[in-house]
Amino acid sequence: MSTIxxxxxxxxxxxxxxxxxxxxxxxxxxxxxxxxILGAHDYPPALTHCLAEALVLTALMGGLLKDHGDQLTLQAxxxxxxxxxxxxxxxxxxxxGYIQHDPLMTADVxxxxxxxxLFGEGHLAITFEIARNGKRYQGIVPLEGDxxxxxxxxxxxxxxxxxxxxxxxxxxxxxxxxxxxxxVQHLPDGEEGRERLHVRHDLPEWEHVSVMAESLRHEExxxxxxxxxxxxxxLYHEEREVRILxxxxxxxxxxxxxxxxxxxxxxxxxxxRRDMANEDGLILVDCAFCSKQFAIQD
Ligand SMILES: [Zn+2]
Numbered sequence: 529m530s531t532i533x534x535x536x537x538x539x540x541x542x543x544x545x546x547x548x549x550x551x552x553x554x555x556x557x558x559x560x561x562x563x564x565i566l567g568a569h570d571y572p573p574a575l576t577h578c579l580a581e582a583l584v585l586t587a588l589m590g591g592l593l594k595d596h597g598d599q600l601t602l603q604a605x606x607x608x609x610x611x612x613x614x615x616x617x618x619x620x621x622x623x624x625g626y627i628q629h630d631p632l633m634t635a636d637v638x639x640x641x642x643x644x645x646l647f648g649e650g651h652l653a654i655t656f657e658i659a660r661n662g663k664r665y666q667g668i669v670p671l672e673g674d675x676x677x678x679x680x681x682x683x684x685x686x687x688x689x690x691x692x693x694x695x696x697x698x699x700x701x702x703x704x705x706x707x708x709x710x711x712v713q714h715l716p717d718g719e720e721g722r723e724r725l726h727v728r729h730d731l732p733e734w735e736h737v738s739v740m741a742e743s744l745r746h747e748e749x750x751x752x753x754x755x756x757x758x759x760x761x762x763l764y765h766e767e768r769e770v771r772i773l774x775x776x777x778x779x780x781x782x783x784x785x786x787x788x789x790x791x792x793x794x795x796x797x798x799x800x801r802r803d804m805a806n807e808d809g810l811i812l813v814d815c816a817f818c819s820k821q822f823a824i825q826d
Contacts, residue, residue: 537557537752537753537755537756538559539557539559539779540556541556541591541621541775541778542555542757542773543774544760544772545773546764546769549736550734551712551733551734552713552715553710553713554592554710555588555709555760556584556587557706557749558580558705558707559704561779561780562583562706563705565579565583565623565625565780566579568818573700574634574639574641574646575637577700578611579626579627581675581677581707582614582616582676583625583707585616585677585696586616588694589602589680589711595659597619597620598619598659598660599618599655599657601618601655602614602617603615604653604671604676604679606648606650609644610629610630610641611629611634611646612630615628615816615817620781621779621781623778623779626816649670649671650670652680654683669682669686669687677695677709681693681694690715691714692711692714693738694709696710697746708750714731743763760772784817784818784820790824804826811823811826
């Protein structure tokens with residue numbers, strides 16, 4: 529008897545460029561990594577869905593970073609919504625994220641709450657941290673529209689003047705969770721990092737790439753038997769040239785360690801530390817990202 533092993537394509541991030549159209553893209557599919565991140569929390573379905581989408585967007589934008597030590601952080605700050613704060617970050621293929629919320633307020637939220645219900649008149653902050661020169665670039669846009677993906681498109685249009693199209697597919701069921709996404713962008717000068725003097729949104733070469741991204745079906749994004757290379761090829765096979773960039777495997781990564789919290793706490797005055805400690809002389813600290821608790825000796 530032989531066992532047929534089927535290869536699946538999850539927890540991967542792939543980059544590509546369409547040189548003749550001055551466009552670049554990223555595609556990501558999360559499976560076990562997503563389950564691991566979500567599994568550390570006990571969120572109601574609407575928040576689980578929102579965090580899954582945020583993680584896909586974080587990975588897509590993280591894929592635009594150049595160097596290994598660079599970091600991308602996505603943060604949604606609520607104002608009058610039922611959630612308080614959403615934070616996700618990406619560094620060197622490692623993803624993590626959480627949503628701070630009041631369980632009483634989120635108890636009655638349905639499975640597919642709107643962005644408005646979750647975050648009210650909140651805003652979205654996107655931060656690129658570049659390890660090489662220690663610089664930090666942050667853009668902030670209102671959390672408007674139907675989805676987080678729409679808010680990120682808005683960020684690229686307003687903060688970076690880069691036409692961007694994003695598609696996402698999120699599903700959760702008895703077989704597990706899956707979240708995937710595609711991002712395509714037009715770089716008007718054909719080169720990254722050059723200042724753009726003007727931006728036109730009616731460029732036919734970009735329109736075509738954007739329309740093709742639009743045609744991508746939810747089932748294709750979600751199909752874990754379809755490799756990301758094949759997915760890109762199906763979409764853009766009529767192009768004269770599609771360059772596939774080396775892919776990345778994604779993992780759940782958290783940088784919480786007892787040593788990290790010890791160094792943070794060591795900056796507090798002795799008296800404050802004593803107030804924080806319990807009767808056994810231990811200061812209990814929770815990591816919001818992975819819900820782990822650390823007991824630090826005062
Ligand atoms: Zn942690």
